[in-house]
Amino acid sequence: MEAARETGNLTGIRQIILVLSGKGGVGKSTISTELALALRHWGKKVGILDVDLCGPSIPRMLKVQDKAVHQCDNGWVPVFVDQEQTISLMSVGFLLEKPDEAVVWRGPKKNALIKQFVSDVAWGDLDYLIVDTPPGTSDEHISTVEALRPYKPLGAILVTTPQECTNLFSKGGGEELAKHAKVPFLGCVPLDPQLTKSLEEGHDFIQEFPKSPAFPALISITQQILNGTLTQIS
Numbered sequence: 001m002e003a004a005r006e007t008g009n010l011t012g013i014r015q016i017i018l019v020l021s022g023k024g025g026v027g028k029s030t031i032s033t034e035l036a037l038a039l040r041h042w043g044k045k046v047g048i049l050d051v052d053l054c055g056p057s058i059p060r061m062l063k064v065q066d067k068a069v070h071q072c073d074n075g076w077v078p079v080f081v082d083q084e085q086t087i088s089l090m091s092v093g094f095l096l097e098k099p100d101e102a103v104v105w106r107g108p109k110k111n112a113l114i115k116q117f118v119s120d121v122a123w124g125d126l127d128y129l130i131v132d133t134p135p136g137t138s139d140e141h142i143s144t145v146e147a148l149r150p151y152k153p154l155g156a157i158l159v160t161t162p163q164e165c166t167n168l169f170s171k172g173g174g175e176e177l178a179k180h181a182k183v184p185f186l187g188c189v190p191l192d193p194q195l196t197k198s199l200e201e202g203h204d205f206i207q208e209f210p211k212s213p214a215f216p217a218l219i220s221i222t223q224q225i226l227n228g229t230l231t232q233i234s
């Protein structure tokens with residue numbers, strides 16, 4: 001029964017994308033959210049798994065922080081962001097009593113929760129599952145990759161800021177880093193106050209701000225993902 005549930009919930013997913021970064025606050029949750037919204041505009045069905053146990057921010061960015069997940073026979077039913085049910089979200093934020101509460105779980109309990117998160121959500125059919133992770137490479141990442149690896153093609157997006165690399169590279173940190181690691185460079189999203197505002201207020205940036213500086217970059221990144229540019233995690 002457990003085994004059936006573990007594989008069953010992931011069989012309807014075509015591709016899984018992990019969003020990672022070396023340090024915090026560089027825009028992982030922003031990219032995860034905007035990517036989901038952009039993929040929706042291409043008619044794709046997208047799930048978001050927010051495995052940031054300490055600072056889940058996606059429910060707020062998608063304005064669904066007051067919703068709750070509930071149980072069905074196959075596990076948790078994710079929260080649907082829109083009426084058409086094209087974007088679904090599972091976040092630890094939905095399991096907390098107060099939205100700003102942080103979870104201090106350690107070791108085995110944290111691993112068990114992540115494994116449960118990965119296998120126990122009734123996603124149904126999805127074109128993409130975007131997994132927003134905490135900063136760095138911690139237990140959460142190892143548990144997540146271990147739990148996901150057996151099932152689906154697993155790609156990764158690494159988010160970074162130029163400042164993070166100034167000691168190493170004079171400019172274009174992300175592009176240099178990609179060259180160095182021999183992985184495709186997907187693009188550079190400029191700082192854009194309208195994007196910050198959209199995220200704070202839970203608006204659909206892709207729909208509302210097509211003339212904004214971050215828009216072409218986000219669209220280009222999405223197109224590359226649709227074209228299958230992502231480096232697969234082996």
Ligand SMILES: Nc1ncnc2c1ncn2[C@@H]1O[C@H](COP(=O)(O)OP(=O)(O)OP(=O)(O)O)[C@@H](O)[C@H]1O
Pocket residue numbers: 021023024025026027028029030031052055057133134135189190191192193195196197199200214
């Ligand atoms: N291109 C951008 N233009 C303007 N603001 C941005 C941009 N990208 C991210 N931000 C803002 O920067 C802040 C941090 O972004 P975000 O929460 O996405 O980072 P994160 O990597 O997920 O952080 P954490 O490591 O804490 O999970 C947010 O307030 C977000 O609105």
Ligand SMILES: [Mg+2]
Pocket residue numbers: 028029030052055057132133
């Ligand atoms: Mg985040």
